[in-house]
Amino acid sequence: MTELIASILFATIVAATPIALAGLGELVTEKSGMLNLGAEGLMAVGALAAFIGAYSFGSPWLGLVFGIAAGVALSLVFALLTLGLLANHVATGLALAIFGTGFAAFAGKPYESQVLTPVAAWAIPFLSEIPFVGKALFSHQPIVYLSWLLFGVVAWLLARSRLGLILRAVGESPQNAHAIGLPVRLVRLLAIVFGGGMAGLGGAYLSVFYTPFWTEHMVAGRGWIALALVVFATWRPLRLFFGAHLFGGILVIQLFVQSSGLQIEIPSQLLTAMPYLVTIVVLVFISGNAKLIRLNSPASLGLPFRPD
Amino acid sequence: MRRLTLEPRPVASPVWGWASPVLAVVLTCLTGLLIFALLGKDPIEGFHVFFIRPVSSFWAVMELLLKATPLALCAIGLAVGFRAGIWNIGAEGQFILGAIFATAVALHFGDWPVISLLAMMIAGALGGMTWAAIPAFLRSRFNANEILVSLMLVYVAQLLVSWLVFGPWKDPMGFNFPQTVMFSDASLIPTLIEGQRLNLAFLMMLGSLVIAHVLMNHSRLGFSMRTSGQAPLAALYAGFSNRQSIYMGLLAGGACAGFAGMAEVAGPMGQLTDKLSLGYGFAAIIVAFVGRLHALGILLASLVMALFYVGGEQAQQYLNLPSAMSRVFQGMLLFFLLATDLLVNYRLVLRPSVRS
Numbered sequence: 001m002t003e004l005i006a007s008i009l010f011a012t013i014v015a016a017t018p019i020a021l022a023g024l025g026e027l028v029t030e031k032s033g034m035l036n037l038g039a040e041g042l043m044a045v046g047a048l049a050a051f052i053g054a055y056s057f058g059s060p061w062l063g064l065v066f067g068i069a070a071g072v073a074l075s076l077v078f079a080l081l082t083l084g085l086l087a088n089h090v091a092t093g094l095a096l097a098i099f100g101t102g103f104a105a106f107a108g109k110p111y112e113s114q115v116l117t118p119v120a121a122w123a124i125p126f127l128s129e130i131p132f133v134g135k136a137l138f139s140h141q142p143i144v145y146l147s148w149l150l151f152g153v154v155a156w157l158l159a160r161s162r163l164g165l166i167l168r169a170v171g172e173s174p175q176n177a178h179a180i181g182l183p184v185r186l187v188r189l190l191a192i193v194f195g196g197g198m199a200g201l202g203g204a205y206l207s208v209f210y211t212p213f214w215t216e217h218m219v220a221g222r223g224w225i226a227l228a229l230v231v232f233a234t235w236r237p238l239r240l241f242f243g244a245h246l247f248g249g250i251l252v253i254q255l256f257v258q259s260s261g262l263q264i265e266i267p268s269q270l271l272t273a274m275p276y277l278v279t280i281v282v283l284v285f286i287s288g289n290a291k292l293i294r295l296n297s298p299a300s301l302g303l304p305f306r307p308d
Numbered sequence: 309m310r311r312l313t314l315e316p317r318p319v320a321s322p323v324w325g326w327a328s329p330v331l332a333v334v335l336t337c338l339t340g341l342l343i344f345a346l347l348g349k350d351p352i353e354g355f356h357v358f359f360i361r362p363v364s365s366f367w368a369v370m371e372l373l374l375k376a377t378p379l380a381l382c383a384i385g386l387a388v389g390f391r392a393g394i395w396n397i398g399a400e401g402q403f404i405l406g407a408i409f410a411t412a413v414a415l416h417f418g419d420w421p422v423i424s425l426l427a428m429m430i431a432g433a434l435g436g437m438t439w440a441a442i443p444a445f446l447r448s449r450f451n452a453n454e455i456l457v458s459l460m461l462v463y464v465a466q467l468l469v470s471w472l473v474f475g476p477w478k479d480p481m482g483f484n485f486p487q488t489v490m491f492s493d494a495s496l497i498p499t500l501i502e503g504q505r506l507n508l509a510f511l512m513m514l515g516s517l518v519i520a521h522v523l524m525n526h527s528r529l530g531f532s533m534r535t536s537g538q539a540p541l542a543a544l545y546a547g548f549s550n551r552q553s554i555y556m557g558l559l560a561g562g563a564c565a566g567f568a569g570m571a572e573v574a575g576p577m578g579q580l581t582d583k584l585s586l587g588y589g590f591a592a593i594i595v596a597f598v599g600r601l602h603a604l605g606i607l608l609a610s611l612v613m614a615l616f617y618v619g620g621e622q623a624q625q626y627l628n629l630p631s632a633m634s635r636v637f638q639g640m641l642l643f644f645l646l647a648t649d650l651l652v653n654y655r656l657v658l659r660p661s662v663r664s
Contacts, residue, residue, distance in 0.1 A: 080647075094642070098638055098642065269470050
């Protein structure tokens with residue numbers, strides 16, 4: 001039994017990581033007032049580019065770089081349209097999602113049946129030898145630890161640093177931030193690029209570390225779930241981290257039930273639908289509290305801004 | 309030194325309002341040529357296969373109109389919501405539910421001439437509305453974001469149809485393929501011309517464009533919904549119901565998408581399978597924008613989008629390119645539209661640069 005729980009815990013962390021990475025990027029983007037709904041598309045191109053990089057050069061790390069670069073490149077299109085050409089954030093984000101998933105499906109066809117060598121786990125000495133939880137928590141692929149580090153750094157930067165203060169000021173009131181001389185558009189551009197890179201990294205994790213192969217539908221709504229998690233977390237990194245793991249847990253438990261061979265009368269499709277249904281429930285749960293959302297969401301979220 | 313600057317227009321330009329989608333289509337086609345060249349294909353041949361072939365014969369044009377039907381139907385329904393500021397992006401799921409509801413009728417009461425088909429049409433629209441009512445309820449009652457809820461329901465709908473055709477509705481004689489039995493003749497929409505697949509749904513699509521146009525532009529309901537979308541505070545002050553806008557916006561989208569889903573299973577497919585939609589619900593979002601949320605514009609935009617679909621199939625067949633090419637074109641079209649739309653509200657002017 002403890003072994004089962006430990007392996008569920010292990011798998012939960014693995015499943016949570018890509019959602020957490022993309023969600024953290026989106027959180028920073030939204031903190032600057034930019035609403036980028038294109039995470040699904042960013043993850044798709046990230047996953048494909050990373051796979052191509054890792055496959056062609058035989059290095060998963062180069063794959064990661066490719067994935068991040070692809071996410072950044074596509075998010076620059078979002079930045080150009082929304083910051084430069086004042087396009088509607090929602091429509092532009094949707095365009096990103098449609099284009100990104102379509103482009104990945106188109107460009108990825110030749111890579112569909114290829115498989116990469118799995119990346120070895122990197123057990124942390126001593127910590128991974130703690131009974132029961134040691135292996136589940138500290139015997140992961142390095143990118144998992146990287147995501148933990150990123151969460152710590154971003155949470156600290158947002159709450160405690162001057163950089164975080166500037167980002168929040170720009171997101172709360174771009175007019176006032178502009179008036180006191182802050183470079184509003186530059187800050188927003190950097191926030192968008194960070195979001196794109198993180199979504200690309202999340203996608204890269206899926207295709208290079210998690211599976212490790214590439215298929216057209218591999219992102220499977222994780223980008224959209226990441227967006228919902230940012231609302232669920234009321235724009236706070238540590239809550240987002242917690243939320244992502246809650247979701248990872250649901251993803252994993254339904255997989256465990258499906259593969260357990262238990263003779264249960266639940267259609268596998270219903271189990272597969274659980275993460276999507278839970279996303280809806282979670283959104284309802286958190287959005288019902290209007291005050292909570294209003295107090296925490298960046299005041300200028302989704303509104304265009306043009307300095308005069 | 310002179311430099312280009314953006315200057316806000318006092319009022320939005322009506323000329324650019326219509327010129328911008330045309331320019332976006334032209335730019336998409338030009339970029340398409342560039343992509344063909346980059347892929348090492350002859351751009352002229354690529355252009356021919358993608359854009360000329362789908363309109364080069366009577367049969368091809370009929371197929372184009374057949375494809376445009378679900379696109380225009382879904383798009384006009386979405387446009388009703390978009391005008392009210394309701395972002396229903398789950399038309400894909402509502403399309404699937406319409407197909408499922410209609411199939412339920414066809415499988416159980418499918419043999420009565422006329423009556424069966426009428427019942428299927430109603431069931432299809434109801435199916436889409438049922439699915440759309442979920443985000444409408446959750447938005448109006450709990451303020452849950454309708455974008456994310458309607459989108460999550462797309463995945464759920466896909467899994468639901470997959471469960472049905474792999475499970476209870478699977479054709480026992482179908483060699484284990486995930487599909488239902490073929491519908492009987494009484495459950496199929498009559499075709500318009502002997503030997504072509506284009507059917508009555510095309511005319512009904514045209515009818516729904518007219519109805520939606522009247523509803524949106526010449527009724528009190530349409531006015532209050534537009535006001536809710538463009539000036540929520542003014543709508544509140546005027547006493548227009550926000551709840552009504554949310555429900556109408558989503559249910560109109562659901563009804564149209566559900567009807568389109570019905571028309572797909574009772575039309576060209578003739579059965580329910582797990583691959584019934586080729587992303588029409590998502591493409592319809594682009595159709596609605598490119599068509600300026602206007603009935604006539606949506607009709608024209610649906611033809612362009614249908615061309616991309618058929619062109620993508622042709623490119624797969626003749627140029628050996630993945631059919632996902634059409635989705636790349638769709639995404640590019642929306643990108644270009646969003647970019648050229650700048651010219652609706654701003655103008656580019658050459659100004660002598662001011663020394664500061």
